[in-house]
Amino acid sequence: xxxxxxxxxxxxxxxxxxxxxxxxxxxxxxxxxxxxxxxxxxxxxxxxxxxxxxxxxxxxxxxxxxxxxxxxxxxxxxxxxxxxxxxxxxxxxxxxxxxxxxxxxxxxxxxxxxxxxxxxxxxxxxxxxxxxxxxxxxxxxxxxxxxxxxxxxxxxxxxxxxxxxxxxxxxxxxxxxxxxxxxxxxxxxxxxxxxxxxxxxxxxxxxxxxxxxxxxxxxxxxxxxxxxxxxxxxxxxxxxxxxxxxxxxxxxxxxxxxxxxxxxxxxxxxxxxxxxxxxxxxxxxxxxxxxxxxxxxxxxxxxxxxxxxxxx
Numbered sequence: 537x538x539x540x541x542x543x544x545x546x547x548x549x550x551x552x553x554x555x556x557x558x559x560x561x562x563x564x565x566x567x568x569x570x571x572x573x574x575x576x577x578x579x580x581x582x583x584x585x586x587x588x589x590x591x592x593x594x595x596x597x598x599x600x601x602x603x604x605x606x607x608x609x610x611x612x613x614x615x616x617x618x619x620x621x622x623x624x625x626x627x628x629x630x631x632x633x634x635x636x637x638x639x640x641x642x643x644x645x646x647x648x649x650x651x652x653x654x655x656x657x658x659x660x661x662x663x664x665x666x667x668x669x670x671x672x673x674x675x676x677x678x679x680x681x682x683x684x685x686x687x688x689x690x691x692x693x694x695x696x697x698x699x700x701x702x703x704x705x706x707x708x709x710x711x712x713x714x715x716x717x718x719x720x721x722x723x724x725x726x727x728x729x730x731x732x733x734x735x736x737x738x739x740x741x742x743x744x745x746x747x748x749x750x751x752x753x754x755x756x757x758x759x760x761x762x763x764x765x766x767x768x769x770x771x772x773x774x775x776x777x778x779x780x781x782x783x784x785x786x787x788x789x790x791x792x793x794x795x796x797x798x799x800x801x802x803x804x805x806x807x808x809x810x811x812x813x814x815x816x817x818x819x820x821x822x823x824x825x826x827x828x829x830x831x832x833x834x835x836x837x838x839x840x841x842x843x844x845x846x847x848x
Contacts, residue, residue: 538589538620541838544581546594546610548603549810552627552827553593559831565590569606577602579609587620589838591662593830596630596649597809598788604630604649608656615657623837624658625830627808628784632667650674662833664808664826665755665783680843682833684783684806687824689718691804692751692781700724700748700775702741704766712753722748726766739769746774756784757805760791760798767799777801784808785821792817 542565545553557564566582592614594607607624614622634645646668653661654677661679666672672679692699692715700722703712709725716723724743750770757763757780767778780795781804787795795803796818803820805811807827815821829846836843 538838539587540589541834542583542585542588542590542619543834544590544592544610544614546592546603546606548595548597548606549593549627549807551810552595552807552825552830555807555825555827556593556625556831556834559828560835567610569610577606577609579606579613581610581613581617584617585614586618589621589623590614590619591623591625591834591837593625593627595628595809596626597628597784597786600630604652608652611653611656611658621659622657623660623662623834624653625662625834626653627664627826627830628786629663629666629671632671635668635671646671647674660837662830662837664806664830667755680833680837682826682829682846684808684824684826684829685714685718687806687826687829688781688783688804689715691822691824692719695749695751696720698749700743700745700750702726702743702745702750702752702766702770704728704752704754704762708754711755715751715753724750724770726752726769728762728765741769741773745770747776749777749779750775751779751781754780754782756786757782757791757795757803758786759789760787760794763800763803764794764798771799779804781805783826785811785814785823787811787814795820 544565544567547569568580570578596604631645631649664682666681696719701712701716702724703709704726705728727739752766763780770778779802780800785805804822807825
């Protein structure tokens with residue numbers, strides 16, 4: 537085992553870090569995260585971490601570049617402070633959608649972010665519902681890609697028997713099938729055509745949703761265009777109620793307005809990304825916490841126990 541367990545957080549999601557500490561029965565290690573007048577980030581660890589097992593909780597959500605740079609500087613500060621092991625706990629991994637070249641002369645940004653974190657000094661990465669599982673291979677350090685599915689399934693179980701799980705596109709079929717299997721529910725797929733980034737037009741439904749509660753399952757909701765289009769198509773195809781659930785509530789641009797005006801009765805998300813004022817602006821949002829899941833992963837890593845038991 538490494539030294540004492542220490543939990544630190546940047547400014548992206550301190551509420552989640554505090555909830556993780558509550559589950560683990562420990563206190564957050566103080567860390568100064570300030571910005572100079574010209575925009576440079578200043579980091580200073582407020583306690584001795586020499587030889588300790590340190591976990592830095594920092595989602596790379598909006599503002600993405602600021603939070604990513606803050607995380608890298610914290611990792612560097614900890615390595616220079618002789619921490620025994622440093623683990624980056626990144627509940628939401630920014631740039632994950634840019635995981636391959638989709639056009640000539642384009643970067644593979646998810647790989648570059650992996651290089652940033654590794655170079656900054658992380659010995660391990662813990663994240664939740666990567667947009668593409670193969671991003672784990674971009675790292676040369678261990679990566680634990682946890683799934684928020686158990687947290688969401690617990691909330692959905694009372695609806696079992698009267699629901700159909702819907703994938704909003706062909707790429708999410710595996711995720712939707714996993715939900716459907718565990719809830720003993722039917723499966724449907726939306727045939728979607730994307731014209732350009734952040735814009736999509738849903739076409740028709742493959743599968744039977746008539747007189748069912750249709751639950752659209754995705755890994756994230758960004759501008760909510762895909763989700764809302766899917767909800768409208770499902771109602772037109774006879775669903776008696778539509779719900780949406782996603783792990784990461786990115787909710788950028790017109791997302792909140794779209795969800796408020798959507799056909800969804802509920803939009804179920806987790807706290808990997810802090811919602812702030814957005815939660816009060818949309819009464820349809822239901823937030824579930826992944827703090828317990830991340831706390832178990834941190835405990836098992838610290839005690840050198842199996843993390844794979846969390847995937848069962």
